[in-house]
Amino acid sequence: xxxxxxxxxxxxxxxxxxxxxxxxxxxxxxxxxxxxxxxxxxxxxxxxxxxxxxxxxxxxxxxxxxxxxxxxxxxxxxxxxxxxxxxxxxxxxxxxxxxxxxxxxxxxxxxxxxx
Amino acid sequence: xxxxxxxxxxxxxxxxxxxxxxxxxxxxxxxxxxxxxxxxxxxxxxxxxxxxxxxxxxxxxxxxxxxxxxxxxxxxxxxxxxxxxxxxxxxxxxxxxxxxxxxxxxxxxxxx
Numbered sequence: 001x002x003x004x005x006x007x008x009x010x011x012x013x014x015x016x017x018x019x020x021x022x023x024x025x026x027x028x029x030x031x032x033x034x035x036x037x038x039x040x041x042x043x044x045x046x047x048x049x050x051x052x053x054x055x056x057x058x059x060x061x062x063x064x065x066x067x068x069x070x071x072x073x074x075x076x077x078x079x080x081x082x083x084x085x086x087x088x089x090x091x092x093x094x095x096x097x098x099x100x101x102x103x104x105x106x107x108x109x110x111x112x113x114x115x
Numbered sequence: 116x117x118x119x120x121x122x123x124x125x126x127x128x129x130x131x132x133x134x135x136x137x138x139x140x141x142x143x144x145x146x147x148x149x150x151x152x153x154x155x156x157x158x159x160x161x162x163x164x165x166x167x168x169x170x171x172x173x174x175x176x177x178x179x180x181x182x183x184x185x186x187x188x189x190x191x192x193x194x195x196x197x198x199x200x201x202x203x204x205x206x207x208x209x210x211x212x213x214x215x216x217x218x219x220x221x222x223x224x225x226x227x
Contacts, residue, residue, distance in 0.1 A: 009155065032214050043119075043205065044158075044218040090157055094214040102173070103216060105157030 002027040002093050006106035013081045014114045021076040021109045023091030032094040033074045034103075035065055039087045047089075050074060061085070086113045118142045119219035121206050127225045128196050136191045136222050138206030144217070145210060147189035149173075149181060152203040152221075161204075164189055165211070196226040 007022040025033060035047040048059025055067045061084075065076045074091060091106040119140045128134050138147065145166050150158040150173075160173030162181040170183060178200060182190045193200055203223050207216040 004157075034215070036218075043220040046215060046217075049215060102160060102163070103158075103214075105159070107155050107157045 002031065002095060002104050004091050004093050004104055004106035006089075006091050006109050008109050009107065010110050010112065012112040012114065015083055016080050019076075019078040019081045019085065019111065021089050021091075021111070023074045023076065023106060024072055025074060025091070025093045026072060027093055033065075033067060034092040034094070035059065035063070035074075035076050036090045036092060037087050038090065038108075044090065047076070081111075081113050083113050083115065086111055119206060119208055119217055121204075121219040121222050123222060124220065125223045127227065129227050130197055132196050132226075134193045134196055134224070136204055136206075136224070138189045138191070138219060140187050140206075140208045140217075140219075142208050142217060143186075144208035145186060146208060147183065148207040148209070148216060149179075149189065149191045150205045150207065151175070151200075152205060158205060161191065193224075193226075196224075198226045200224065201226045 003026045005024045013019050033050040036044040037047050038044050047063050048057045050057045050067045058064045063078045067074050088108045088110045090108050093104050095102040122137045148163045149161040152158045159175050161179050162173050164170045164183045167183050180192045203221050205221050206219040209216040
């Protein structure tokens with residue numbers, strides 16, 4: 001079985017300051033990990049994906065995430081928040097390939113960016 | 116992503132009504148998925164299909180049924196809608212070669 005815990009349901013940052021979204025996962029094998037973003041009234045957009053090639057993964061819009069196996073974490077960061085980063089972010093783990101690579105989602109973190 | 120479309124985008128219905136949500140894709144993907152999103156719970160898998168003849172239940176399939184009419188079309192039905200099925204519904208596509216999924220814009224369903 002696998003699970004994902006996003007440690008903060010809401011994060012508030014000021015524009016131009018760093019953003020940190022925390023994610024811990026549980027999996028019986030080496031999973032693929034994702035971060036997706038959902039802007040208001042929009043679908044989900046893939047930010048980045050970890051597949052064991054490198055522990056630091058760079059995504060779109062200046063985001064990056066670091067995979068730490070010892071801590072079972074996959075935290076998402078951005079050095080400088082922009083107003084357009086206001087959205088909900090989901091940490092996702094992919095299931096075992098033989099089971100169809102089903103995705104398990106965290107509960108989401110809603111980011112508010114203050115001017 | 117315009118490659119995955121969902122209709123309708125918004126729907127209000129009454130308890131006991133039958134409703135169908137439709138998903139179409141032009142990505143050429145063989146796999147399609149239906150999820151529902153509830154606040155604080157992320158997305159949960161309802162049904163998934165690896166090809167036209169392969170349909171599987173997800174973690175919350177009770178009260179739902181699906182139809183894979185073609186490789187590009189995957190419909191979700193609520194035979195008798197109930198208020199706790201009020202949610203945002205997403206369709207997604209994928210392929211056997213990767214675990215990345217591509218999501219449609221969602222359908223907001225309200226059951227009164």
